[in-house]
Amino acid sequence: MHQPEPNNWNRYILVFFVTCVVFFSAILASNYFTNKKIDQLKSIENTISLDLMSSETQFSLLEELSCKDVSTTVLSSELNSLAEKISYSENNIGTENVDVISLKKYYSLLEIKDYLLMKKITERCGQKSIFVLYFYKNEKCDDCTKQGYVLTSLREKYPNLRVYSFDYNLDLSAIRAMVSIYKVKDDLPALVINGVVHNGFQSIEDVEKTFPQLKTIEKKPAPKAKTTTIFTTPKIDVLTQVKDFINPPDKVEVPVETPKAQ
Amino acid sequence: MNLVYNTVFYTFAFVSVYIQMFFLVTYIQKRKNIVYSPEHLELGIYPTVTIMVPCYNEEKTLEKTIKSILSLDYQKDKLTIFIIDDGSKDGTWNLMQQYIGHPNIKIFHKENGGKHTALNLGLKNLESEFVGCLDADSFVHPQALKRIISTFLSDHKNMAVAPSILVFNSKNVIQTVQRIEYEMANYVKKMLGFIGGIHVTPGPFSIFRKKVFDELGPYRKAHNTEDQEIGLRMQEHWYKIDACPDAYVYTNSPDSIMKLHRQRVRWIYGFVRNLIDYRRLLFKKKYGAVGLLTLPSGIISLIGFLFLTGTIIFNFIKFIYNKIIQISTVGFGSLNFNFDWFFFDTKVVLFLSIILYILVIVSVIIGRKMTKEKNIFSLSFIYFIIIYSIIAPFWSIVAIYNAIRSKENSWTLEMELRIKTK
Numbered sequence: 001m002h003q004p005e006p007n008n009w010n011r012y013i014l015v016f017f018v019t020c021v022v023f024f025s026a027i028l029a030s031n032y033f034t035n036k037k038i039d040q041l042k043s044i045e046n047t048i049s050l051d052l053m054s055s056e057t058q059f060s061l062l063e064e065l066s067c068k069d070v071s072t073t074v075l076s077s078e079l080n081s082l083a084e085k086i087s088y089s090e091n092n093i094g095t096e097n098v099d100v101i102s103l104k105k106y107y108s109l110l111e112i113k114d115y116l117l118m119k120k121i122t123e124r125c126g127q128k129s130i131f132v133l134y135f136y137k138n139e140k141c142d143d144c145t146k147q148g149y150v151l152t153s154l155r156e157k158y159p160n161l162r163v164y165s166f167d168y169n170l171d172l173s174a175i176r177a178m179v180s181i182y183k184v185k186d187d188l189p190a191l192v193i194n195g196v197v198h199n200g201f202q203s204i205e206d207v208e209k210t211f212p213q214l215k216t217i218e219k220k221p222a223p224k225a226k227t228t229t230i231f232t233t234p235k236i237d238v239l240t241q242v243k244d245f246i247n248p249p250d251k252v253e254v255p256v257e258t259p260k261a262q
Numbered sequence: 263m264n265l266v267y268n269t270v271f272y273t274f275a276f277v278s279v280y281i282q283m284f285f286l287v288t289y290i291q292k293r294k295n296i297v298y299s300p301e302h303l304e305l306g307i308y309p310t311v312t313i314m315v316p317c318y319n320e321e322k323t324l325e326k327t328i329k330s331i332l333s334l335d336y337q338k339d340k341l342t343i344f345i346i347d348d349g350s351k352d353g354t355w356n357l358m359q360q361y362i363g364h365p366n367i368k369i370f371h372k373e374n375g376g377k378h379t380a381l382n383l384g385l386k387n388l389e390s391e392f393v394g395c396l397d398a399d400s401f402v403h404p405q406a407l408k409r410i411i412s413t414f415l416s417d418h419k420n421m422a423v424a425p426s427i428l429v430f431n432s433k434n435v436i437q438t439v440q441r442i443e444y445e446m447a448n449y450v451k452k453m454l455g456f457i458g459g460i461h462v463t464p465g466p467f468s469i470f471r472k473k474v475f476d477e478l479g480p481y482r483k484a485h486n487t488e489d490q491e492i493g494l495r496m497q498e499h500w501y502k503i504d505a506c507p508d509a510y511v512y513t514n515s516p517d518s519i520m521k522l523h524r525q526r527v528r529w530i531y532g533f534v535r536n537l538i539d540y541r542r543l544l545f546k547k548k549y550g551a552v553g554l555l556t557l558p559s560g561i562i563s564l565i566g567f568l569f570l571t572g573t574i575i576f577n578f579i580k581f582i583y584n585k586i587i588q589i590s591t592v593g594f595g596s597l598n599f600n601f602d603w604f605f606f607d608t609k610v611v612l613f614l615s616i617i618l619y620i621l622v623i624v625s626v627i628i629g630r631k632m633t634k635e636k637n638i639f640s641l642s643f644i645y646f647i648i649i650y651s652i653i654a655p656f657w658s659i660v661a662i663y664n665a666i667r668s669k670e671n672s673w674t675l676e677m678e679l680r681i682k683t684k
Contacts, residue, residue, distance in 0.1 A: 002421075002500040005458040005550050012554075015287050019280040026613035033608035040604060085604050092609060145584070146591045153592040204592060 037089065038099045044082050045103065048110050055117055082107060083165065095138060105172045111164040112174050118162060128216055130158070133192035134165040135184050143201040147189040150204050158214050271573075274566045275614045281559040282621035288453045289628055296452060296632065297416070298508050299409045306415070308337040310390035311407060311469070314344045316380035320398035321353045323514065330401035332366065335408055343367045344384040349374030377465075378481040378488040385480050394469035396511070401430060402467055403510035410469045413506045421501040422463050422470045422493075423509070424451055426633060430512035435645055436522060440515040442626055442646040448507060449629035455505040459551030461560075462493045463503060467511040474501060484539075487532025494540045497552040507632045523657050530661035533560055538665075564658050571655035619647060 086107055089100045115131060122129045134151055136144040151163050166175050168188055178184075182192045187199040193211060208214055313331050317324055324345070331343050343366055347355045361367040370383055381395055392411070396402065406425055413423045426448040429441035454460045463470070468489065475481075478499060484491030496503060516522040537544075537557060546553040623643055630638050 002419075002502070004500045004548055005502070007547055007550055007554065008457065011284070011287060011291070011457075015280060015284045018287065019276065019283050022279055022283065022617055023276055023614070026617055027610050029613045030608055030610040037604055037608070085602075088605055092607065142587075146587060149588045149591045 034093055037085075037093070038103070041082070041085060041089065041103050044085075045106050045110065048082070052110060052113050052117070056113075059117055059121065090138065101170075104167065104170060108166055108170060108172055108175055111166070112178065115162070115164050127160075129160045129162055130194065130211065130214060132161060132163045133178065133182065134163055135168045135179070135188055135190040135192075136165060137168045137188050141188055144189045147191075147201055150202065150207070153204060154207060154214075161214065270569065271611070274562060274569060275611075275618075277558075277562045278566055278618055279614070279621070281555065281562065282618065282625065284555060285450055285453045286621065286624060288456055289449070292453075292456045295456070296507055297413075299405065299412060301405070302335070303405060303408045303412060305408060305412055308340045309392055309411065309414075310340045310342070311336070311392040311394065311411070312342040312344060312384070312388055312390040313407075313467075314346060314381055314384035314393065314395045315398050316346050316348055316377050316384075316395065317350060317354050317358075317398045318348045318374065318377075318380075319350045319352045319354060321350070321357050323399045324354060324357055327396060327398045327401055328361070328367070331396060333404050334402060334406065335404045336411075338366060340390075341366055341407075342390060344370060344387065346370040346372065346380040346384050348372060348377065348380040376483060376486065378483050381488065382480040385475050388472060388475075391472055392469050393472055393475070394467055395465055396467050397465050397513070400427075400466040400511055400513040403512070406467060406509040406511060407469070409509040410467075410506045413504055413509075414469070414471070417502070417504065419502045420504045421474050421496060422468055422503045424455075424460060424463055424503065424505045425467045425469075425509040425511045426451075426505070426507050427464055427466055427511050427513055428633065429515045432515070434517060435649070436519060437515050437517055438642050439646045439649045440522070442630075442640075442642050443650070444515075445629035445633045445635065446622075446626045447629070448505070449625055449632055451505040452507050452632065454551065454556060455503065457551040457555070458497075458502065459556040460493060460503040460505060461497060461552050461556045462490045463496070465489045466513050467509070485532045485535040486528055487536060490529075490532050490536045491539075494536055494543065494552070497549060498540065498543060508634075510633075519653060523653065523660075526654075526657040527661045527664065530564070530658055531664050534564070534662060534665040535668075537561070564662065567655045567658045568662070571659070622647070 086100070086104055089097075089103070093100050095101075115133070118129065119131065121127060132151065134147065136147065138144075148165075151165070155161055155163055166178065168175075168179070168184070168186070168190075182195070182197055184190045184192065184197055185199055189199075189201060191198045191202055191207075193207075198210070202210075315324070315327060315331070320327075328343065328345065331341075334341065345358050345361060345367060347358060347370065349372060355371055358369045358371075361369055368387070370380075370387070372380065372383055384395075385393070392414070394410075402425075410423045410425060414420050427444050428448075429437055429444055432438045432441045451460060470492075474492075474496060478492075478495055478501070481488040482491050493503060516525050537560065540557075543549045543553045544557050626643055626646070627638055630640075
């Protein structure tokens with residue numbers, strides 16, 4: 001009669017603990033890199049916040065200056081990718097993640113501040129800019145995905161087209177106020193272009209047909225001598241801000257990314 | 263939905279890491295117990311051994327197989343070869359006539375009935391203490407039998423000993439990746455041997471004590487994987503199975519994806535059906551490692567493969583769908599690719615995948631080391647991981663589908679197709 005071999009329970013338990021250590025190391029490594037990404041987003045937002053403060057200061061002094069001394073660009077070049085990164089974080093870190101929601105709210109506030117400021121500067125100084133407020137939602141909105149592609153494409157074609165995108169369902173009183181002011185319905189995507197609301201998907205052709213004035217701000221090929229036209233990020237220290245204020249650096253206008261483009 | 267997905271994913275990932283870790287920890291604890299015989303081993307006694315060679319349309323490889331058995335370094339009067347023709351349609355039977363009168367060889371002919379019937383004919387005529395089988399497309403190392411018998415002699419509880427199977431003469435990338443796989447399997451088999459968890463006594467040159475069949479009965483059809491069934495039957499009756507890492511057997515491996523696919527569908531189909539037949543062993547501690555580790559790990563591998571494949575296909579389709587929507591909306595000019603480390607995926611799945619791949623590569627390295635490969639590190643690792651990641655899910659899916667429909671893949675048919683394309 002053959003007898004069963006005794007089970008080596010010690011090995012089963014030892015391997016269980018080793019596996020736990022390995023498994024939790026993977027979770028810790030992932031958390032470490034996720035936190036690094038959130039820190040990067042926070043850092044970008046801080047930079048943008050400083051940009052805005054700098055511009056607001058400029059605007060306050062506008063009455064004492066001529067329009068040519070005021071920068072027409074408020075947003076730093078880093079904002080260009082911020083929306084994309086927030087969108088990516090929503091998909092990969094989670095739409096329920098507290099940090100991601102907080103960053104998104106802060107981003108939306110920065111957009112609104114920039115929108116208000118730029119509108120005033122445009123009116124005062126006669127800039128040729130067109131403002132688009134874009135309302136979308138993350139779930140069950142295939143047209144929102146397509147609209148994101150259209151706006152990204154339009155922005156590349158018309159750099160002075162300033163797109164500000166807002167998650168319709170984000171719990172932020174400032175967004176609720178904008179929805180209320182422009183009477184944006186739940187039929188998304190919705191575009192508010194120069195104060196007029198357009199519900200439903202708008203193709204590139206639709207937008208161009210509705211706003212022929214876009215042609216006036218079409219991107220021109222850059223002259224060879226001015227190849228380095230990227231906006232220089234303002235330094236944090238006050239001295240640099242004052243220097244920038246006296247002698248604003250060369251800048252090109254960099255529009256806002258559409259946060260949700262999927 | 264996300265919660266369900268995450269729960270399933272983390273459970274599978276944990277168990278997969280656990281299984282790989284189990285083998286690694288066993289190796290670290292037992293590596294000094296792995297015995298390698300000297301080049302010319304001498305045994306105290308030479309028990310009688312019969313090697314059965316079942317043939318079906320094997321005229322092209324049979325002579326080489328028989329020659330390799332006759333070249334075994336073993337006392338000739340203690341070694342018998344049974345060549346059993348399972349109703350071949352080619353010239354196999356005629357070829358076998360040359361062995362009539364050979365002192366070590368007996369030939370048999372029967373109507374075609376499948377490999378297990380050929381083996382059972384051999385078992386009926388058996389007179390030796392030990393018996394083994396060698397497929398007619400495999401060849402043995404001259405010292406293989408001595409080394410296996412020495413494993414029996416070193417532990418009287420060993421009732422069967424499995425060899426180390428290596429791929430013979432790998433000519434293309436498909437055979438090269440199988441070579442890596444077989445080397446890794448030899449390591450896993452030895453570790454399972456240490457813990458009493460071997461569930462297959464592979465067709466090529468596994469040697470049994472005769473009393474295994476006397477006490478447990480002959481081979482069964484067992485869904486054309488009789489070598490899995492006899493392994494499980496032995497485990498059910500607590501018959502010890504060990505592995506001999508330096509008893510090398512060289513086998514002709516499938517040389518195309520389709521042939522490999524067909525072979526693996528048969529193996530996995532057999533595994534699934536035998537698992538159902540022997541489900542009473544699952545998670546029963548009285549059946550030791552087979553019930554607690556080997557069979558559950560087989561299930562986890564299968565379902566894990568399907569789960570992973572489903573996820574990859576779903577994500578790929580989603581990606582393509584999004585790109586199509588993007589292109590149809592704004593044209594090709596919109597496809598800009600800018601690298602930013604921020605968009606590098608750092609989810610837990612990435613780190614777990616890296617850990618699993620590292621553990622697999624460690625297994626391959628140990629397997630190659632145990633097989634005495636000269637080049638422990640090889641570029642073939644990369645082919646192995648890529649090719650198996652892509653094609654293995656397909657045969658898993660087909661085998662499970664067949665198992666549900668009870669559609670068997672015949673050994674005879676597989677041999678016919680293999681011969682036709684040789």
